[in-house]
Amino acid sequence: MPQKTKNTPMMEQYLSIKEQYPDAFLFYRLGDFYELFHDDAMKAAKLLEITLTSRNKNADEPIPMCGVPFHAAAEYIQRLVEMGHKVAVCEQMEDAKLTKGMVRREVVRVITPGTFLNENGSESKTNNYLASVVRNEAGGYALGYADIGTGELKVTLLTNEDAVFNELQTLPFKEIVLDEKTAEGLTEKLEKHFGILVSIQAKLIPETDFQDLVAELPQQSEKDVLVLLLSYLSDTQKRSLSHLQKAVAYQTDAFLKMDTYARRNLELAVSIRTQQKKGSLLWTLDETKTAMGGRMLKQWLEKPLINLSDILERQRKVESLVNHYFERMDINDSLTSVYDLERLVARVSLGNVNGRDLIQLKTSLQQIPGLVQAIAAIDEPDVWQAVIDKLEAYPEVIELIERAITDNPPIQITEGNIIRDGYDEQLDRYRDAMNNGKLWIAMLQKEEREKTGIKTLKIGYNRIFGYYIEVTKANLAALPEGTYERKQTLANAERFVTPALKEKETLILEAEEKSVELEHELFVALREEIKGYSRQLQALAKLVAEIDVLQSFAHVSEAYHFSKPELSNSDRNLSIKDGRHPVVERVIGKDKFVPNSISMNEDNHILLITGPNMSGKSTYMRQVALIVILAQMGCFVPAEKAHLPIFDQIFTRIGAADDLYSGQSTFMVEMVETNQALRFATDKSLILFDEIGRGTATYDGMALAEAILRYIDRTIKGKTLFSTHYHELTQLEADLAGTKNVHVGAIEKDGELVFLHKLMQGPADKSYGLHVAKLAGMPHELIAEAQVILNSLNEQHVLHAGTGIPVPDDTVEQLALFQENAMQPNEKHILDELSDLALEDCTPMQAMLMIDGWKKLLKSQKSR
Structure with missing residues (x-):
């Protein structure tokens, strides 16, 4: 009969430790395995697809149990962390052989999504940030983040929740830490929006413990959010974090702002279609040679500059590299052999570094003199001298590693054979004892064979019995009596020891054991x-990363025929001659891409773009934005010539997509994205609006589109590209001085539509809707029927030129709304509301709701 049993001392220890880490899987070390029990075991067995067993099978309630070998645990831990879970690693802190009673165990580290150090090469160009947010007393927020793999530590202040979400969107973070107060209103929203782990940190370590990291921050709320973050890191990592760099405070308005929608629509880091890097602007630009250069490139892409002098400084360096091909190739050769210095420094600090990592560090530092030589050969001291002065190879570090570490060290630092001969006298003595001892044993084997005449006699070794003399049973009679002591009997042989062999065994094994221990001590020292040297090496890593990004810009600029843009703070003229979309051009080839120009002077705020679908309107709009982003990153741009003002923000509304995650329809997404621009854009912003208003009824959409254009022209005056199929809007050119009409050309040839993909002055003459439907492969009979219907509509209605949008011919009746003596009560009410409406204070969504209400009033009047 199964019996209910009391918990063993081991299970009591497990439960006590587990109680301290309720939100983590506890990997509890038992010999050569990490074991999991109870709920952890049941969940982990399912997630990791490993066998679920039980402990105390005969008890009333057997304890669920599963385990993984300690040497393979890293893979299982990584899988759990990538699923968004935490893992608490509990180790044996004492040698079980030397301990009476229960072995002491402690959690040595909690591995979380935001603190996981991924050594996967495919992820080497991506940061893994742990973020933290604190709401301050004034209602604003402080946002901090760190990458423990590189030591980066940054903080910024934000005015509202929207700004927090938008800034988080720019960061590749896997986990966010909140204090208890901030968590009350933010946890659910963050989990829903980002789908990431939110951790609550209740206990704060005193700020004085992090004084060297946060002392220079000007605002207390900046310090508060980083103390929260650093407290969490200290609690989970339980080891030195000395590689963390001094916190850097930044202001979001110091960079070109792009909200979530703009980054997605412009496909800066990932393709909308595949959600992969390929097909994005980052993919086009990334010719970096180092992992840290790849990470810096992404950071520059997410945050282009708005300070003209900083942009021009980068631009000068790119131009210098473009003009010096051979020197650039020498720079590339040096960079190719530079490993990830940032993460190597972090591994040193965290205690994860091994001998091979130090060889990589040495190899990287050995490239610096060649890098300096290649840059100096450019011979433009005004451009490069400051960089050359900061490039230090730290020869003392190179010499130290060269003298200490063998050329081919093992991965593990506890196996020996990692320290060179001649580095430490005591280690050399141990090695001499081992080498001489083994030579002595070889000589002993030869002597014993000669003395006994047994040619098959051999001396061997195993971990259990140590050194032994093995003789086959057929030769036992040849052994002299009294000299050999029997140690082990085998099926066909006997094993013996002699006093001399015992003595030498003690010497050899003691030397081996002490040698391995001493090597480990020497490596740790x-x-x-x-x-x-952590701080110096981190500064060097940043400088090398910057050189890497600049050479990448130079390579792309030369390979894809980019040109240096002119940038100005003094005027708002926007002029691009033969601009191209850098990603589309790379995919289809330069010869197949049709370049387009744009010219907008200071008084021209809006470019109204018409033309058929598939003609390239969206591509044209995107390429203008990408050219601006490239220019403000300091890169050359895909155009024959470009003169650009400095933009402070980019807003986009391009394409149609439901936001299923938040339950918003296509039109609601369109209105939300549009509203972002109308609320926050300035006269220094770039706005891209594609087909605004098409997600609702024709007249609603047209009214909204026109109201938006008038609002931009009157209130914002930012550079706006507005593509539309509402041909009626082209009449605004005569009414709004800041509006110009252009169209993407298309011609009919032999009844077929041919896209010219070329931007031309003036409005389009047709929408070519049926032609595009035909190109899409719709059935011929369907197209023919649509043509008959269109002809019928043309006969019955007055159509605006080329749009196919019917306007009832009873225009006199419609105008009765404005004839006071013919007004109905509802019409009078609508006119009064319209007269009192302050349009400049009205958002597009509010306008849409008012128009919808007016429609309902008029419909109810007609039905009476």
Whole structure:
């Protein structure tokens, strides 16, 4: 009969530790395995697809149990963390052989999505940020983030929740830490919006413990959010975080702002269609040679500059590299052999570094003199001298590693054979004892064979019995009596020891054991000495990363025939001659891409773009934005010539997509994205609006589109590209001085539509809707029937030129709304509301709701 049993001391220890980490899987070390029990075991067995067993099978309630070998645990931990879980690693802190009673165990580290150090090469060009947010007393927010793999630590202040979400959208973060107060209103929203782990940190470590990291921050709320973040890191990592760099405070308005919608629509880092890097602007630009250069490129892409002098400084360096091909190739050769310095420094600090990592560090530092030489050969001291002065190879670190570490060290630092001969006298003595001892054993084997005449006699070794003399049973009679002591009997042989062999065995094994221990001690001491160079090596890594990004810009600029743009703070003229979309051009080839120009002077705020679907309107709009982004990153641009003002923000509304995650329809998404621009854009912003108003009824959409254009022209005056199929809007050119009409050309040839993909002055003459439907492959009979219907509509209605949008011929009746003596009560009410309406204070959504209400009033009047 199964019996209910009391918890063993081991299970009591497990439960006590688990109670401290309720939100993590506890990997509890038992010998050569990490074991999981109870709920952890049931969940982990399912997630990791490993066998679920039980402990105390005969008890009333057997304890669910599963486990993974300790040498393979890293893979299982990574899988759990990538699923968004935490793992608490509990190790044996004492040698079980030397301990009486229960072995002491402690959690040595909690691995979380935001603190996981991914060594996967495919992820090397991506940061893994842990973010934290704190709401301050004034109602604003402080946002901090760190990458423990690189040591980066940054903080910014934000005015509202929308700004927090938008800034988080720019960060590749996997976890966010909140204090209890902020968590009350933000946890659910963050989990829903980002689908990431939200952790609550209740206990704060005193700010004085992090004084060297946060002391220079000007605002207390900046310090508060970083103390929260650093407290969480200290609690989970339980080891030195000395590689964390001094916190850097930044202001979001110091960079070109792009909200979530703009980044997505412009496909800066990922393709909308595949959600992969390929097909994005980042993919086009990334010719970096180092992992840290790849990460910096993405950071520059997410945050282009708005300070003209900073942009021009980058631009000068790119131009210098473009003009010096051979020197650039030498720079590339040096960069190719530079490993990830940032993460190597972090591994040194965290204690994860091994011998091979130090060889990579040495190899990287050895490239710096060649890098300096290649840059100096450009011979433009006004451009490069400041960089050359900061490039330090730290030869003392190179010499230290060269002297200490073998050329081919093992992965594990506890296996020996990692320290060179001649580095430490005591280690050399141990090795001499081992080498001489093994030579002595070889000589002993030869002597014993000669003395006994047994040619098959051999001396061997295993971990259990140590050294032994093995003789086959057929030769036992040849052994002299009294000299050999029997140690082990085998099926066909006997094993013996002699006093001399025992003595030499003790010497050899003691030397081996002490040698391995001493090597580990020497390696740890070496690691600590190199840790003292962490700050200098991190500064070097940033400089090398910057050179890498600049050479990448130069390579792309030369390979794809980009040109240096002119940038100005003094005027708002926007002029691009033969601009191209850099990503589309790379995909289809330069010869197939049709370039287009744009010219907007200071008084021209709006470019109204008409033309058929598939003609390239969206591509044209996107390429203008991408050219602006490239220019403000400091890169050359895909155009024959470009003169650009400095933009402060880019807003987009391009394409149609439901936001299923938040339950918003296509039209609601359209209105939300449009509203973002209308609320926050300035006269220095770039606005891209594609087909605004098409997601609702024709007249609603047209009214909204026109009201939006008038609002931009009157209130914002930012550079706006507005594509539309509402041909009626082209009449605004005569009414709004800041509006110009252009169209993407198309011609009919032999009854077929041919896209010219070329921007031309003036409005389009047709929408070519049926032609595009035909190109899409719709059935011929359907197209023919649509043509008959269109002809009928043309006969019955007055159509605006080329749009196919019917306007009833009873225009006199419609105008009765404005003839006071013919007004109905509802019409009078609508006119009064319209007269009192302050349009400049009205959002597009409010306008849409008012128009819808007016329609309902008029419909109810007609039905009476």
